[in-house]
Amino acid sequence: MNRSPERFSASRRQPLLTGLLLWVLLVSRAVVALGQTEGQMEKVVITSLNQKTGIQALENGELQVNVSPQDARTFKKRGWVRYGDFGARGDGKTDDIDAIAGTHAFANQQGLPVKADGGATYYIGGKERTAVIRTNTDFGTAAFIIDDTEVQNRNASVFMVSSGLQPFPLKGITSLKRNQEKIDVSLPGPCLVTVTNAAVKHYIRFGLNQNNGAAQTDIFLVDKNGRVDRGAPIIWDFDQITDISALPIDEKPLTITGGRFTTIANRAESKYTYYNRNIAIKRSNVVVDGLEHRITGEGDHGAPYGGFLNIRDCGYVTVRNAVLTGHKTYSTIGAAGKPVSMGTYDLSANRALNVSFINCRQTNDINDRTYWGILGSNYCKNMLYDGCVFSRFDAHMGVANATIRNSTLGHMGINAIGSGTLTVENSTIRGGNLVNLRSDYGSTWQGDFIIRNCVFVPSGGRPASASLIGGSNSGQHDFGYICYMPERILIENLHIDDSSHPANYGGPAIFANMNPQLTDDSFREKFPYVTTREVVLRKVTTASGKPLRVSDNTFMFRNVKVVAEAN
Structure with missing residues (x-):
């Protein structure tokens, strides 16, 4: 990737x-x-x-x-x-x-x-x-x-x-289309292009951390002739553009090796004053190999962290053989006036393409709920976990294409919204769902899921009614875009370890009850949630012996075609 x-x-x-x-x-x-x-x-x-x-x-x-x-x-x-x-x-x-x-x-x-x-x-x-x-x-x-x-x-x-290379504005481009193959520019070489339309708001967040959204944003890769890399396409229609710039990509790799870092944690008030005392990576074509980061001095309060490795506005970054640490979770009063746990990260990626984490792990227990999930990301494309042992994978304001393979994810599992293809293979997932589509951003994924050769341990083995795809969308909130469930889901050779389950357990469901109000034709979605078209099942087994079913909400998913192919 x-x-x-x-x-x-x-x-x-x-x-x-x-x-x-x-x-x-x-x-x-x-x-x-x-x-x-x-x-x-x-x-x-x-x-x-x-x-x-x-x-x-x-x-x-x-x-x-x-x-x-x-x-x-x-x-x-x-x-x-x-x-x-x-x-x-x-x-x-x-x-x-x-x-x-x-x-x-x-x-x-x-x-x-x-x-x-x-x-x-x-x-x-x-x-x-x-x-x-x-x-x-x-x-x-x-x-x-x-x-x-x-x-x-x-x-x-x-x-x-x-980087010694500097971004520069692009002139004459007034609009863009989703999946557009070429932009009319001549460049000195391959560039990352960042585009914004401040007149359109996306990711209008719902819930305890509600907000008014962010300006429509995209980042993509073009060659010197303006041809857009098909692996990281333009994902939005831009009817107008308020800012567009190009950043040349460094052709020569830069390597950072080793290092045993320890952060003595801040003791600030527990509120959203993020600390960014970190290694920030704002250059393309970088390899970080063998770095270790630990944390000491965390008490009963503190401000959150924005990522010890903070990857931003760049592409082709690989972090391998790293040892990182989850931060202690602190709470504050959120935008809705109620207590909320604050996200705090050791890894962060924003407006970054082709970012890989290979053979990385964290020092603390990936199932310990007193520590927050280790990664947060926004506006990224082509993210990879390979051979990682982390508490979670997370995409806040969208990821286009993500792959998790040969990995084990802990109590926060896979949390994502986005587009393209989400591939999970040869991995063990111990979160509340096999994949949780973030409800604060509409539980949206415009594309496909491919799940192969995996083990799902619902809620890390605690008693739970298992569902593979989690999320929530009431159909009453405007997130700034149409919300989708993955159009096609392929699940092949999945074992669900649901041996710890409640007494009234009816067996694992493909989908959680995404909208408990949507039980008949009388319900009206102000902002329709487009459900999955097809689910293909190949060799799905359960520890409980109970068969996989569609959902508690059979009406909502009544039109989903479920194909159970022969093993």
């Missing part, structure tokens, strides 16, 4: 060798690196004075990095730089964020990889400073302690994986 596409103050200067003059003139210029928060720039000035290599942070927030000519020659000959070269102590007590950020600034300027010092423990306090990564980085076995107990800016990422 992930297809890779074809940068000390000093009292005075000292004379330098003539052969170094041109190099010094180049390096002595001020370098401005992307800062930690959107709309804010962080200034890094790099000099090459004939003095000791070091870092100085000024009162205005500017970071000055001096690299002596001799050290510069050594670094370039060696072929990489390390945090210790720029003064990082790595003793677990001294705040090393300035040295870390300065190391990356120099490495970015010179195109050099970065390595952490073996055996070091880097303490990162609450200072507002972001290390911008634009070259391969090996964190190795080094430890990083991120202390969130006193933070200057909760939205300041600790690391930002950034």
Whole structure:
């Protein structure tokens, strides 16, 4: 699914060798690196004075990095730089964020990889400073302690994986159609295109976290001639466009390896003030391999987290062999004025294409309900879990095409709305449903489900009346779009472990009772919910011995064609 596409103050200067003059003139210029928060720039000035290599942070927030000519020659000959070269102590007590950020600034300027010092423990306090990564980085076995107990800016990422390529507006495109094959542009190479129509609202949320929706948004991939990648198509009709831009895709992969990160959790008030003290990935064609993240210091209250790995506005990102941690669930008062559990994440993906998580797991029990589900995503396409052991998969404001294979999902299971094909194969699902279509966004999926070679353990083995497809839609709320159930569902070689069930259990149902009010022709849906056309069953078995049935609500699903093929 992930297809890779074809940068000390000093009292005075000292004379330098003539052969170094041109190099010094180049390096002595001020370098401005992307800062930690959107709309804010962080200034890094790099000099090459004939003095000791070091870092100085000024009162205005500017970071000055001096690299002596001799050290510069050594670094370039060696072929990489390390945090210790720029003064990082790595003793677990001294705040090393300035040295870390300065190391990356120099490495970015010179195109050099970065390595952490073996055996070091880097303490990162609450200072507002972001290390911008634009070259391969090996964190190795080094430890990083991120202390969130006193933070200057909760939205300041600790690391930002950034591209040197910049987005640019697209002119002359005034409308788009769903599944349009080409847009009329000529580009420098493959690009991600993000488009918005602020005049149309989608995802008008229902329930305790109700809201007025978000501007119609899409992100898709085009080649240099404007041809749209069929694997990540345009999914909405845009009658008008208020903003459209293209971001070139980095062709060369950037790799980040290793690292043992520990977050000392914030102790802020439990409300929706998300902390983003994380590794933000805003560059395409990135591989993160072998990273570990743990959490300590969680108490009886705290603000939620927006994802330690936060993947945004990019494509072709692979996270493999990662060990992550679910966050403790805290509650607050939601938009409807009632208590609500706050979503809090160690993984987050927003406006991202072709994102894969391979052979990843979490440190805490995937069935422990005191911890929130580990992933949240919005506006993504082609997401993959392969060989993962996580508490859940989740798509809030839509995913186009998702695959879960060779994986085990815990108490929150699979939660999704979206379009395209949802494929679940060779996996064990321990949620309340095999797939839960999120009711706060209309329980909508415009496309197909394919479920093969899976085991479903309803509610993790607690007594429950099992249903494979869960959700709810009253037909009375406008979500900003037509809501669909998957048009066709193929279920092949599924075992339902419903051995723990209530006394009045009638056997597992294909569909939950999506609308208890819809029991006869007298009910009127203001906003019709389009039900499934066909379900194909091949070799479905149950531990209870009870046969699979359609639903408690036989009227709602009366027109669904169920084909039970021979085993």
